[in-house]
Amino acid sequence: MRVLMFGWEFPPFISGGLGTACLGLTKGLAQHGTDILFVLPRLDSDEEGRHLTLMGANRVRASVGLRQIRELRERVSVLEVLSPLRPYLTEKEYQAVVEEHEQLHTEDIIRQLESDFSGGYGENLMAEIVRYSFVGAHVAQTEEFDVIHSHDWMTAPAGIEAKRVSGKPLVVHAHALEFDRSGEHVNQQVYDLERAGFEAADRIIAVSHFTKDTIVKRYSIDSGKISVVHNAVSQERRLGQIRMEKAFHEKLVLFLGRITFQKGPDYFVEAAAKVLKKNPNVRFAMAGSGDMFPRMVERMAELRMADKFHFLGFVRGRDVERIYAMSDLYVMPSVSEPFGITPLEAMVYDVPSIVSKQSGVAEILDDAVKVDFWDVDRLAAEILDLLDNEERRLKLVESGRETLRKVQWELAAEKVLGVYRELAGRMT
């Protein structure tokens, strides 16, 4: 089986869980002997890509001649969804980009593709997406493969164009939806692009039933076309099995994620204040950055917790492992979380979690503590109880280990392979 895969992120350049999920899934597929040609918008040197063939659209562009571009132009009809897209923008930022690039036309993009072979990665993500779709079509013409698999909406046009020129089946993988990121204030252009991908797909893979339901309800897609494949987690620990020693005696409760509306950082801060009122022997850490960061810092100070509540900023690499390994409890209070990998990561470090019911990961965590994201009182009560009741906490750690045995990329990849086989069989 050979797969042409389109993805926007790949470690070490990650801005959400998407890159991590792509790495894990492709590793799992490779264990089953699947050949993968993974096309990224840009490829530098140190991506972790020994188990697959990585291709950078920036390098493809450099090898495509003018004649080929003209030919492609005849054959490819680029989606006319000329929206400026960036994966994790806020509404306000969207607006600024929209205004800047209102005048984008397909003609300009072609001209840019003709002139820009240096592999420059422009500010304007929309132009990149459209250019990337040209590259997708080009690759689909020149390479051999059985299935096309595109991850999230940034690569949907590439998947659609690749399918059009090759006639091969298309799998669209939904890791996150516009409704997760923006609540009810969706960007119509992003929505249109997501929907175009879902409609063109022969099969959709959703990372959770939570996401599948949203796709059915909000995008009017037939539920029979959607398979659910839960994400897994890489279980490598570079730090080994040690617990990090803390500089303080208090137990540590962790939030780790983008500090944005979607992740519910405000519920974490409010719950922390309620916890500290009842039990001052607790510390809280908030790791990450995002548009709500200043507001969270000020709110924390207003609640007078600065001797017990610490901000870490954006953490990467070894520091991520260190903070997990120092923590006693992990909290993911997301408002809307298609999957949510962090509670699984915490499990790898024997840290039990409280997760919001509005998350896909809750579906596979039978024993984890689940609360509604808005129920701050309940969240605070659960934190207090878990820190107080060591027996209950250890039981959760134990059941976390159990869960990890089942949550493996190799098993998730098996399900994805099943989808591939079905589609490839149908085609022949």
Next chain:
Amino acid sequence: MISVCFYFQVHQPVRLDQRYSFFDIGHRHVYRDDAANREILLKVAEKCYLPANRLMLDLIERHKGRFRISYAVSGVVLEQYQEFSPEVLASFRRLADTGCVEFIGETYYHSLAFLFSRDEFRRQVKMHARALEELFGAKPKTFRNTELIYNNDLAHEVEKMGYKVVLAEGADQVLGWRSPNFIYQPAGCTKLKALLKNYRLSDDIAFRFSDRNWSEWPISVERYASWLHSVAGSGEVINLFMDYETIGEHQWKDTGIFEFFDKLPDRILDHGDYAFETPAEAASRLDPMAQIDVPYFTSWADLERDVSAWLGNPMQDQAAELAYALEEKVLATHDDDMIATWREMLTSDHFYYMCTKWFSDGDVHKYFNPYETPHQAFITYMNALNDLGLRIDARNTASD
């Protein structure tokens, strides 16, 4: 006779290491960024303190005792120059030796201690007085609180400590229609006299000197002196208070600030009724014209002329509360290094960096802020303070 009173503030905080993170808590106990502090202090010395001191010394010698000025030099800046460039201290000592320069007392750590702890305030004031006496051979008679933060209680406290003069901002909310160009008596005081900053004439130099949008730009020495001379008949003392860094650092050399100061004494003395005096000299010569009643805090900062540059947003309030909450515990350690480290954390600049008031004074705040955002300043400060708190607790438990 109308006297012109110059007072220059000399202060540099011990800046914190912005790389100090949560992961350092419990492991690394050095919060100051020595490399950055050294670099900044040497730069300011080169651009301002050394050449400005040379100029002042030259002016004093040229005018044979008729040119007289005063300085408030914080303890933290003295300590840092002791370490980084003793040459700067030596040049201040030469100025002290002329007998034409008064050194003014303040809190050693340039802190907000008066707002949080009277005991700590008195300790820091005494510390500073001792340092001045050791370095410059004279006990201070004049007091100025950090950034001219002032109210009736402060005046009362300072009088009790034996000071003769206190400096304050001639803020509109204090003076109303009255002029800053007289000596006043603080409400509730019987001996202490107050000199109030003439902020228009002071800020013409400190803030507007090189401002091309100012209708008076470029200001000539003659024109500026004529403004001072116009006070004749309606005032007795003109108090020109400013940061010393005005000369060469805030107003760069190429703005002509050095030439301006070089000619200014001559032009002022062109008028026979004018003389230079230090604050203590002016106050001993003149009687108070009236009382000033300042129940609320005033200062020389921002348009508000209150304490909102350092306190008022939740980050500033929380950080200051937590810092001062350590007082009793840190003193109980009897560990001089630890106590000194704690006191360095009390320097007002740390709270200034956390200010979120980016309105009319945003530019000034940005200019002085080494951090990218006030939130970053707060986080760095709290990481350091939390480590210090843990060390203090550990020390006190160990000795129990």
